Amino acid sequence: MQNNHEHAEFFRNRKDKRLFGILQRPQHHDDTKPAIVFCHPVSWEKQYSYRAYTQFSRHLGKAGYTTLRFDAYGFGDSEGDLVEATIQSQVEDTLDAIEWLRESTGCTRYILVGVRLGAAIAALTALESSGVEGLAMVSPVVSGENYWKEWLRITRLGRMTLGQKMFKTRDLIAQLEREGAIEIDGELVSRELVNELKDIDLTNQLSDFAGSCYMSELTWGGSDRTSFDALVGALNERGTAVTAEFKEPKEFWVLKSRYEGYLPQDLYRRTAAWLQELPQ
Amino acid sequence: MSTEYPTWIDCPAGRMFAIVHEPDPQTDNGTAIVMPNAGQDSRTGPQRIYVKAARNFSAAGFRVVRLDLPGTGDAVADNPKIALDSHAAENVSAGVHWAIDRWQVDKLYIVALCAGARAAFRYAANDRVVDGVVAWSVPTLSDGGTPYLNAQGVKKAFSSGSLFTAAWWKNRRENGLREIRQVSTMLFERLKDALGLRRESLAIRCIDKYLKDGRPAQFLFGGLDKIICSDFAERFPEVQTARLERQGVWIIPDTVHALSTLPAHEAAIELSRSWIEHRIGVSPAASADERARMSGMSEDSASAA
Numbered sequence: 001m002q003n004n005h006e007h008a009e010f011f012r013n014r015k016d017k018r019l020f021g022i023l024q025r026p027q028h029h030d031d032t033k034p035a036i037v038f039c040h041p042v043s044w045e046k047q048y049s050y051r052a053y054t055q056f057s058r059h060l061g062k063a064g065y066t067t068l069r070f071d072a073y074g075f076g077d078s079e080g081d082l083v084e085a086t087i088q089s090q091v092e093d094t095l096d097a098i099e100w101l102r103e104s105t106g107c108t109r110y111i112l113v114g115v116r117l118g119a120a121i122a123a124l125t126a127l128e129s130s131g132v133e134g135l136a137m138v139s140p141v142v143s144g145e146n147y148w149k150e151w152l153r154i155t156r157l158g159r160m161t162l163g164q165k166m167f168k169t170r171d172l173i174a175q176l177e178r179e180g181a182i183e184i185d186g187e188l189v190s191r192e193l194v195n196e197l198k199d200i201d202l203t204n205q206l207s208d209f210a211g212s213c214y215m216s217e218l219t220w221g222g223s224d225r226t227s228f229d230a231l232v233g234a235l236n237e238r239g240t241a242v243t244a245e246f247k248e249p250k251e252f253w254v255l256k257s258r259y260e261g262y263l264p265q266d267l268y269r270r271t272a273a274w275l276q277e278l279p280q
Numbered sequence: 281m282s283t284e285y286p287t288w289i290d291c292p293a294g295r296m297f298a299i300v301h302e303p304d305p306q307t308d309n310g311t312a313i314v315m316p317n318a319g320q321d322s323r324t325g326p327q328r329i330y331v332k333a334a335r336n337f338s339a340a341g342f343r344v345v346r347l348d349l350p351g352t353g354d355a356v357a358d359n360p361k362i363a364l365d366s367h368a369a370e371n372v373s374a375g376v377h378w379a380i381d382r383w384q385v386d387k388l389y390i391v392a393l394c395a396g397a398r399a400a401f402r403y404a405a406n407d408r409v410v411d412g413v414v415a416w417s418v419p420t421l422s423d424g425g426t427p428y429l430n431a432q433g434v435k436k437a438f439s440s441g442s443l444f445t446a447a448w449w450k451n452r453r454e455n456g457l458r459e460i461r462q463v464s465t466m467l468f469e470r471l472k473d474a475l476g477l478r479r480e481s482l483a484i485r486c487i488d489k490y491l492k493d494g495r496p497a498q499f500l501f502g503g504l505d506k507i508i509c510s511d512f513a514e515r516f517p518e519v520q521t522a523r524l525e526r527q528g529v530w531i532i533p534d535t536v537h538a539l540s541t542l543p544a545h546e547a548a549i550e551l552s553r554s555w556i557e558h559r560i561g562v563s564p565a566a567s568a569d570e571r572a573r574m575s576g577m578s579e580d581s582a583s584a585a
Contacts, residue, residue, distance in 0.1 A: 008286035008297070008354070020286070020299075022354060050322045054354050076324055077284075077299050077331060162534060162541065163504060186327030186540040258320045261351075261362040 005061060007104075013073060013096040020077035021070035021097060023104055024061040032280040034133055035107035036060050038069040039094055039114035039122040041253060042082075043151075043185050046075065049115055049253040052263050056113070059268040065275070066105055070097045072121075083181050083188035087121070087144075087196035094125040102131075109133050111275065115253055117141045120200050126209050134212040134278055136271050139248065142227035144200030150223060155184050203230045212241040214274040216267060218248045243274055282338040291374035293350040294357025298375065299323055300345050301338035309341035309562050312385040316372050316400060317346070318393035318538075320362065322353030325393060326538040333391065333549045340553055341562070343383050347375045349399070364395050364419065365483050369403035376409065387411045389556050394419060394537065398483040404495075405486035412496035412559055414552045417505055417537050420484055420512050484515070491519060496526045498555045500548050502535040 005025050010018045026033075038053055040046050057067045071078040072093040074085030098110055111134040114122035119140030126132040141147040152169050159167055172182060181188045213235060217228050232244040250257055252264045282303050289296045303309075315330050317323050323346040324331050334344040349367045351359025359366060376388060389412045390400040397415035404410040442448045480488075491497060499519065501509045509531065513520040519527050530551055535544035 006354075006356075008288075010284065010286075018284075022286075047321060047324075047326060050353060051320070051351075076328070077286075158540075161504075161536065183542055186329075186538075186542060186545065188542065259362060261320075261360065 010078075011097075011100045013093050015073075017073050018079040019070055019073060019093060019097065021068055021100065022057070023101065024057060024067045025105065026061055026064045026066060028064065029066070030064050033065050033275075034109035034111050034278075035066040035068065035101055035105065036111050036113055036275075037094065037098055037101065037122075038067065039090075039112055039118040039125070040069075040071065040075065041114070041116040041118040042075070043187065044255070045116045045253040046118075048255055048258040051258070052252045053115075055263050056268055056271075059265075060272060060275070063272045063275075066101075066107055068097060068101045081188070082193075083190050086190065086193045087124070087200065090121045091124045091128065094121060095129055098125075098129060098131065111136060111278075113138075113271070115139065117147065117197075120144065120202060123202050123206050123209070124200070126211065127205065132211060134214070134275075135209070136214040136216075136274065138216050138267065139218060139222045139251070139253075140202065140215065140228070140231070141200065141224075142202045142231045143224060144197040146224050146227060147200075148194060148198050151184060151189075155182075158185060203227065203234045206231065206235065206240075207238055209240065212278055213243070214271060215242065215244040216248055216270065217244070217246050218251065219246050221246065245270070282335075284338075288356070289347070289374060289378045291350065291357060291371040293359065293368065293371055295355065296350060296357060296371060296375065297323070297348040297354035298345050298378075299334070300343075301334045302343055303338045303341045307339075307341035308343070309557075309560065310385055311341075311387040311389065311556070311560050312343045312345070312379040312383055313337050313389050313391055313556070314372070314375050314379055315344065315346045316367065316375060316390070316392045316396040317349055317352050318397075319364075319395040320352060323348045324353075327540050327545070329393070329539060329545050329548070332545055333552070336549050337391075337553055340557070342553075342556075343379070343385065345375060345379050347372075349375075349396075364421070365398055365402070365481065367395060367399040369399060369406075372399050372403040373407065376403070376407070380409065387560050389414060389559075391416070391552055391556075393417055393539070398487075401487045401490055402483050405490040405493075408495075410495075412498070412556065413490070414498045414500070414555065416500045416539060416548055416552075417502060417508060418487070418499065418512070419508050420487065420515050421508075487516075491516065491527060494526065496559055498527075498552065499529045500539075500551060501529065501531050502537055502539050502544065503531045503533040504535060505537040508537060 005027060007023045010020055013019050038057055041049060053069055057069050061067050072090045074080040074082045101107060108131050110132050112122035112126055112132055113136040115138040119137035122135055126135055152172055155172060156167050176182045176191050176194060181190045215232060222228060232242060235242045248267060250262060252262055282301060284299060284301050287298050287300055289298050318325055330346050334346050337344050348355040349371050350357035379388060388410055390404060390410055391414040392400045393416040397418035400413050404413050520529050532539060532544050532547045535541050539545060539548050
């Protein structure tokens with residue numbers, strides 16, 4: 001279904017599952033510009049950042065870029081449930097989305113954009129796709145282990161608000177091991193996803209990426225500044241072109257920002273400026 | 281096989297986005313369900329409850345459209361105003377009339393959560409084309425104040441006389457000025473009530489009108505959403521206690537406002553679907569097992585256009 005320059009459609013991934021995507025073509029196509037693929041975060045961070053992603057995509061579309069935003073299997077409007085999704089399935093779905101974009105538009109050069117875990121998915125995908133020339137990562141999850149600890153803390157808090165008995169972290173982990181999945185924020189998360197999440201360590205994994213990186217973190221350093229600094233340091237050491245900034249005034253992936261109507265307009269502008277400076 | 285496809289829908293504010301679910305023609309019961317999004321969430325709803333519900337409804341034979349009202353999700357139309365009642369009833373109307381025009385259905389229901397449910401009532405109260413509203417966690421708090429918020433606590437404070445002691449106020453001050461603001465707002469609103477000066481918010485007047493007209497409505501609340509529950513009970517005691525066939529309240533235990541647990545999702549979806557099925561006089565199109573099997577998407581019809 002077409003809306004001016006946006007085309008919404010379900011497409012098939014490699015496992016013949018239906019994924020939802022919105023492809024936006026610029027009014028005046030410019031072959032020198034890469035296409036932008038947005039990788040979404042997960043759980044409540046996906047929910048609260050949705051409109052910000054939509055407007056991010058539209059901002060870059062107006063700047064002349066072809067963009068694609070899509071839902072991986074088990075997320076959003078795509079087929080399946082979260083319990084069936086893994087980190088690897090999200091990476092494969094991103095590769096399939098890129099392929100669908102290539103078939104639909106002929107674009108062969110890509111920039112991946114992601115927020116939080118979406119940034120990690122973008123980074124892992126970039127390592128498996130020769131066409132990815134750059135990564136724009138906003139408050140990226142650099143250490144999956146640390147992110148998992150955040151999830152556990154929030155899950156414990158959530159269960160307290162439901163009046164359930166006080167769970168200890170080790171009880172939740174034991175339940176995950178015993179039952180193969182646990183409920184996090186109203187959705188079942190599988191042991192496979194958690195294990196793959198804990199294996200994420202971008203500081204080491206991103207060493208093979210030869211493209212350019214734009215990294216933006218909260219002005220106060222975010223929840224895991226140490227990991228962010230380590231990643232920037234590691235990329236600089238390897239000679240990767242990195243632009244790293246602490247310029248996000250607030251988290252646009254939390255409930256409060258959504259209900260304040262906050263959209264990170266400055267991030268949109270900074271990302272567009274970084275894209276302009278990339279080698280054509 | 282049920283199918284899903286995206287579409288854009290014109291509305292007074294511009295263009296909304298929507299995902300449409302159509303049932304297998306063999307199970308089609310000729311009834312449409314429109315789901316306006318909840319507050320600032322997109323058409324998927326919190327924890328994808330709208331997605332799960334729409335797939336379940338569609339597998340049972342309903343035609344469903346999940347809306348991104350202006351300013352949310354992928355809607356092109358913007359809506360800079362963010363408040364409980366910032367979604368205009370005219371936009372819900374546009375979604376409903378899109379469904380009627382497209383499907384020529386005999387019956388139409390609206391299912392919505394929180395602010396989406398308020399928008400549904402603001403529209404449905406004035407258009408009898410809607411056969412029923414299923415309201416999940418609809419807040420009946422007023423726009424200009426929350427006169428019923430903390431009503432129990434204040435009543436207790438009044439009756440015990442502690443409201444007039446320095447200790448009570450000191451304790452309130454130390455434990456948050458917000459509560460004092462709520463109490464003073466409530467007292468102010470009650471005073472306006474007594475003087476006949478208070479004008480209730482449009483949403484509440486519309487719910488009131490809708491119910492007084494005897495039109496069908498199902499209200500579902502999370503058992504832990506105590507303020508919203510007690511506020512509703514105080515405003516609409518006849519609905520709360522009678523649980524009439526046409527109008528009733530169901531409480532889903534152990535869950536909060538957004539019904540954000542897996543058992544709550546299942547309960548809300550099952551209760552809503554079976555209530556609508558009862559209203560339209562059809563027996564469930566499929567057994568629970570069959571529905572579970574069918575609720576996964578199928579068919580490729582969805583390629584948008």
